Amino acid sequence: MGGAVGKAGSPKKAWIPEKKIEAKVVEAMRRRETHGSSIKSFNSIILKFPKIDESFRKCKATFEQFDEDSNGSIDKEELRKCLHKLETAFTDEEIYGLFETCDINEDMGMKFNEFIVLLCLVYLLKDDPATPQAVS
Ligand SMILES: [Ca+2]
Numbered sequence: 001m002g003g004a005v006g007k008a009g010s011p012k013k014a015w016i017p018e019k020k021i022e023a024k025v026v027e028a029m030r031r032r033e034t035h036g037s038s039i040k041s042f043n044s045i046i047l048k049f050p051k052i053d054e055s056f057r058k059c060k061a062t063f064e065q066f067d068e069d070s071n072g073s074i075d076k077e078e079l080r081k082c083l084h085k086l087e088t089a090f091t092d093e094e095i096y097g098l099f100e101t102c103d104i105n106e107d108m109g110m111k112f113n114e115f116i117v118l119l120c121l122v123y124l125l126k127d128d129p130a131t132p133q134a135v136s
């Protein structure tokens, strides 16, 4: 790297500060590497794919259960009925809100890909699924 400036004189001196910066950058990069940020976590997600695949199949089965009339999409009423059946703590209003959030293309039906978004949201929103009466 670097141009051909000051070939004859003492270019080394002029280069020192720049090299210091370069060294710092390299050092910083190395530090980031050892801290292993985004790339590492991306890999660790990919390594979980066999498990995700399994969960995905379960999601598909759940989707089919929700889709009572088997028309390939879950409508508002189907979602409401199923969430009530599962005894989730959502009010009708919340369920409709979830539905509207997840119905990305706004065709009033939830396809499988939209259903995945729903599952993620439900997961994020639920706070204490297994122990409802543990908190006093
Ligand atoms: Ca349906």
Ligand SMILES: [Ca+2]
Pocket: 102, 103, 104, 105, 106, 107, 108, 109, 110, 111, 114
């Ligand atoms: Ca939709």
